[in-house]
Amino acid sequence: MLQHVVRSTVIDAPIDRVWAVLRDFNSHDQWHDVVAESRIEGDERGDQVGCVRSFTLKDGNRIREQLLTLSDTDYKSTYCIVEATVPLQRYVATVTLKPVTDGDRTFWHWESTFATPPGQERELHDMVAEGVYEAGFENLRRFLRDGGDRRGASGLALPTALPMASRRAEVRHYGGPDTLQPGDGEAAAPEAGEVRIRQRAIGVNYLDVYLRKGWIPPMLPLPGVPGMEAAGTVVDVGAGVSGLLPGDRVAYLGPQAGAYCSVRTVPAAWVVRLPPAVEDEVAAATLLKGITADLLLRDLGHVGPGTRLLVHAAAGGVGLLVCSWARRLGATVIGTVSSEAKARVAREYGCEFPIVSPEHRFAEAVQARFGGADVVIDGIGDAAREENFAALARRGHWISLGQASGALQPLSADRLVEKSITFSRPAVFDYTATQADLAERAARVWAALADGTLKTPPIERHALGAADEAHRRLESRRTIGALVLIA
Template identity: 40%
Template sequence: MSLIVEMTGHGGPEVLQPRDVSVAEPGPDEVRIRQTAIGVNFVDIYYRNGLYLPPTLPAVLGFEGAGKVEAVGTNVPHLQPGDRVGYAGMPLGGYAEVRLIPQSRLIKLPDTVSDRVAASTLLRGLTAYMLLHEVRAIKRDEWILMHAAAGGVGQLLIRWAKRLGARVIGTVGSESKIAQAKATGADEVLLYKSPGWIDRARDIADGKGVHLAIDGIGGSLFMETLKTLRPFGTLGSIGQPAGPVPPIRIEDLGNIAVMRPSVIASVNNPDFYERGSKALLAVLQDGLESPIGAEYQLHDAARAQADLEAGKTTGSVILTT
């Protein structure tokens, strides 16, 4: 038997319930893996609260994890039992001790990248790659504004951006998170709830505004963040825990661009998944830090989500089996 944590319906963390299940043998092009670590991300919460809809209910959430191959189905030539693997993206099903997954989703892990780091980094790391290389190909000395700079995506993106020679303004929601954002490498850290933060951000960024702003908070902060951009700058909207993004008229944008990039959609593109994964594993092996902020047992997935949703965590959040 294998432990899973199942979403029985939409609602609060209490809809996540542990259950023991039997896991079948892998079919053609499938692999059965025994996971040691599983990533917890805000996208999981979006599915739980009904912003996004799973194919069916009940459903097992989770978009990233790592562990060892237990068995392979037919037509799986490049994997064998005992291989260490990680994954990010569809299909859902990460909150499980053992799961079946298509071989195309699995990435062989180098010895120097642990299961825990892989499970906590693949989705966030591919998000950072997407933003720094695809949404805008960041150049040395360009300015980036990163909201939620002490969070999992924020910390990883800032570290990667600094390796590219970018300059970064981080924002946080409370003074208690300023030190963490500064330790990550942000050149400046602002409280986005404080008056005048927009003008301060523009002043820091050469008095012109930033080249790339990344908003994973949404709500009214989205419209405020637009004002931090310089001409021909780009805003990437990647989340909305503070509420829906307000509608905007295209004629009001002027010489700026707005994107709603989706890493879940991006990793469904095999070319993106391959090049992004290779780039991410290369920088991890080259010393890019990806610290884990909080760790829970799999059966405590509800508490992990509750703490993430309440802003009690910094860095990445994982479940272990």
């Protein structure tokens, strides 16, 4: 028996504006949250009757649909599924718009018929009715409210000086994860040298935790939005920006917090274009952390064949990238982790000698087996301080990257001279301060991902509105790999 799903709503926008989005059969990955990526097969346009869109849902399902009719006078289109990994059979759907003269709004009617395998009627009916149609209504509303349609068919932005609504996670007072609360803000129209970005994936870094706790107030004045990096699509660009166009897929990192939001305006000098093979979530998980791994190993550690490298939190976001890259460079990679499960993953990523020690007791093992470490990459801070001294080899280099366990107490130069230890305390933003530096370092990360030098870390996803939960997880020491927020 055929199922019949009918849903309708009223959208608070003129019919031509709504239709301009819906008539493009390939627009749904811009506005519908369930769609991850879509393309039109062959060389056809997205409003060409007969064209086929091939798309992937965020849950991994793949669907090919064909546009059967399109009428600009009736504001109506029909389409059908030609192939899908979800069991919707003989699926034919119609979208119809009608003007609502009162308030210049639009009535949107969406209906379909389809068959389903026995036993799955209810589940698939609800998926179409709620997951696709009703969620789609809400998503399109938000898309129009945010001005996401203010791009012409050429992909060029229509001139607009309007701010765009931007959902965000903000900190109203310094403290624990609970202080991160969802809120509404705006992304200003880009001024000269700026770019406005609709963000899809936002990188979560341990630095965000320090800022939320109030350890570096100048970097997060209150109320403030944390976050130093994200990936998404350019909405529009300000005067004087070259090399970036509306519609470009991009990622950025920069020294001013504010990335935990859905739309953000940032200096163009922070932004790089994404290679097609690098998805937004992967970019958000690897741009800042990958550039950090590169500067640690190349610029500071001079890591090469035979370097005895000790990396703390080896199964973390930065840690796994360091492990895989250092192994490729021929280093002997020793890592500390707090659990056997983390040790297993660190090993898969190139850490030959994981040491499981939640209490940061590692020096004896490092000295006994390797005679000390030439380079220590330390994101732990004070809890590992004395063990780091003990684990370092003569003329070893201690790179103090961060302080997840608490602020590193001041070191006296006399302690360093005992073994001629050198010490550095880098901040990634000093290595990406010019556009040329950023472009060169980002290119090295993309190349390393492409040739397998860098293995993409496991990515733990949280909704932007659940940023507090992402922080709770990161601080729990139970995460493996990188965390991203989905806007």
